[in-house]
Amino acid sequence: MSTAPAPAPVDPNKAIRIARFFSYPKQVLYLLASFIALISICHFISLGYYFLTRHRRRAVPNGPPDGQKIYWSRLPAAAIDTLRAISFRYTIPLGANYTFNFAELGLTVGYIGVLFTWTFVNTTNLQGMRVDPKYFANRAGTIAASQIPIMAALGMRNNLVSWLTGVSFDKLNYLHRLSARIICILGWIHGGGRVTVGLLTDETPNHAWVRCGALAVSTLTLLCIFTVRPVRARSYEVFLAVHLVGALIFMLGILFHLTGRTLTYYGAWPAFVVWGVDRGLRLIQLALYNPPSALFSAFSPRAAADSASTTNAEDNANATITRLSPHFLRIAVPRRRALHWSAGQSAFLSFPTLGGSPFASHPFTIATIDDDKSNIDTESLIFILRIRSGTTKRLAHFASTSGATLPVLLNGPTSAPPHLARADAAVLLAGGSGVAFTLPLLLDAISRATVGAPTCARILFVWAVRDLDHIQWIAPLLAPALARVPPTLALSLQFHITGDAADLTDDPADTPSGASELSLSDGDAEKALPTPTSGSDSGADPEKEPADSELEKGTARALLASPNVRVLRGRPDVARILGEALRADGTSHVSVNVCGTHALAESVRRALRTPRASAILHGAPTVALHVEAFGDAVSLLSIIRPLHFPSLCAGADFLVSHAQ
CATH class of the missing domain: 2.40.30.10 (Translation factors)
Incomplete structure (x- = not known):
């Protein structure tokens, strides 16, 4: 009588590995979803509180801080202001092209730590072997795949994360790049681990799904190399083309690779859905915001x-x-x-x-x-x-x-600019084309004050330009607004003339500091503003100067004649300007908004980075800083923005990088 063959020995580690293979990626997603939910809840609470209290004025101490009385009710505001100063206004340079602040560094380390902890935790097998490749190889692949939809969403203009948290897509783009690079590393850990363990019969490179996986991780590696900041800055159009083709190859490769193990639901199809929703919304916007032709x-x-x-x-x-x-x-x-x-x-x-x-x-x-x-x-x-x-x-x-x-x-x-109505006073600082950001904030505040809508009570507008005639750029927009400023809005405009027509290659922020006021009579303003035939610095043929040049010139003269306007020679003294704004009477919260070069942004951060908890407890205002920097190598995460509670005079610091 023949005996039945003995069953193959069962590896006692296998059941444990499989259970963790499926559960650990889900745990990572639950943790990230919980963090996003926390930020979203804070965001909606902030919006709700602002809506309910938008017509109230915050109780502030009368007169300047006396340095004696302590207002313990301002303790939360002092704590949040100190946290902002430390987290957002101290920067750490990384090479010649990157700069991190403490908040960005903490979020980066935290995200990396979560993914790699869940990849390598509990990888000791039952025999006592530590970091067993059989435990982490496949797990690294599934954790990487689970992050692909998140990576795709963070790179889209229309994404659920932005809608829930109130953080615009351009500020989330840094996380998109960070996620892609971590996925790339996890992909190589997955592949290297599988090779170390030994490939099964259906896992050899002669199978298409295996080759697709190798193609996907190789393509993502090239994308991570050729889309670094210096390459993007050198040729943005080339970057877009490489990114489009490379991303398509990567996504198709991942799709076919996961199909080989029936795991497409982990990262492939959800990522395509995210991409499709974004492109569909873009098409709708194109149809709505552009004429049929x-x-x-x-x-x-x-x-x-x-x-x-x-x-x-x-x-x-x-x-x-x-x-x-x-x-x-x-x-x-x-x-x-x-x-x-x-x-x-x-x-x-x-x-x-x-x-x-x-x-x-x-x-x-x-x-x-x-x-x-x-x-x-x-x-x-x-x-x-x-x-x-x-x-x-x-x-x-x-x-x-x-x-x-x-x-x-x-x-x-796109983007999420600050709401000046949440502040008692606002300081708007711009250099060169940065006025495109600060000007609409000023115009909106004037418009809201005119109709009695909630807005700040005091605004200081500072613009540093090379030549006085550059004021003509904004005069047609600003002069009509100044003519209807209500008495409830205290408005001051400072135009800092930092150079002459012979020195236009540098940025206004690079000129020597210090400013002296210019007293312009009508005749002086007439001479300072170019005529159509005098040959301005526009680079255009004087014979083809626009017909409304004289009208713009007259509007600029009217703007310079306004009692709200001061014209000064030299670069603005940022520390002095901000110091005076923070010492103003009856001010509980100041919104500082900057758009300019890295040098201008850094000067503002230096002036505001010192913690002021003691001063705030004695009645000094809190500060929210928003930096909209063009041509900068920094992309500051504004993930803490939803933690803005008007009752606490709180706010967050921002930095956006635009191609101005």
Whole structure:
């Protein structure tokens, strides 16, 4: 009588490995979801509190702080202000191209720590072998796959994380890059671990799903290498093309690789859904915010000419490009009534017929406000930008004559600018084209004060420019607003003239510090503002100067004659300006908003980084800092933004990187 063959020995570790293989990626997702939920709850509580108390004025001490009495009710505000100062205003340089603050560093270390802890924890087998590859190899792959939808969402303009937390997509983009690099490392750990353990019969490279996995991780590795900051800064259009092709190859490779083990639900299909939702919403925005002829005019010169000839802004798909100086441009885009935005938001502009990638779009700050009741022209969206390389350089070349028109597609709005209504006072600092961000904040505050809506009671607007005639850029928008400033709003404007026409290559923030006031009579202002035939620095032919040049010049003269305006020579003394703002009477919370170069942003952070808990307890105001930096190597996470409770005079510091 034959005996049955003995059953193969069962590896007692296998059941444990499989259980952790499925449970640990879920635990990581639960932890990340809990963190997002916490931020979201704080965000909605903040919004609700602001809505309920928007018409109240916070009780503040009368007069300047006496240095004796302690207001213990301001202890939470002092604690949060100190946390902001330490977390956001101290920066750590990393090489020549990157800078981290403590908050960003902590979030980076925390995210990396969670993923690698769950990858390597409990990897000692029953025989006592530590860090057994059989335990972590497959687990690293599933944890990496579980992060792919999150990575995709963080890189999308329309994503659930932004909607829930109130943090705009551009501030989340750093996490998108961080997640991609961690997934890349985990992918190599997964592959190396499997090779170390030994490949099964159906896991050899002659199987397509295995080769697709190797292709995916190799492609992601190349993307991580060739999309670093220096490469992106050198040629943004090339970066976009490489990113698009590489991301598609990576996603398809992951899809087929996970299909080999019936695990597509871990990362492939959810990521494609996230991508599809974002692209669908973009198409809807394109249809709503661009005239029906826009897509045709963007690719057809004849259709573009027909669109440009229309007198109805709703049907005009062409932008007007004006060269303001050798280094600055103004773009006017016809506005459709369906488009609404908040002051300080950005929009993506695409110029398909300009050259380069026809589908590449770039973010620029909208310098106008969405206010039909004001005297400001709301038929167009105005953008003021500095000429750099790539698209802006091609735009400057195209706009060799004033009034040149070009087909444009608009998408947006995006970003999450600060709400000045949450503060008692605001300081708006800008250098060069950074005025495109601070100007709409000022115009919106004036508009709200005019109709009695909640807004701050005191505003200091500071703009550093090379030449006095640059004031003409904003005069048509600002002069009508100044004419209707109500007495309830204390407004002061300072224009700092930092150079002359012969020295325009440097940034205003790089000039020697210190400022002396200029006393301009009407005759002085007349001489300072160029005439159409005197040859301004616009780089355009004087014979082709715009017909309304004299009108802009007159508006600028009226602006300079306003009692709210001071013109000073030299770079603004940031420390002195902010010190005076923080010593103002009856101020509980100050909103400081900056847009300029890295040097300007750093000078503001230096002035505000010292913790002020004792001063706040004695009645000094708290400070919320928002830095909108262009051409910067830093991308500060504003993940703490939802923790803004007006009752505590709280707020968060921000930094956005735009292609201005």
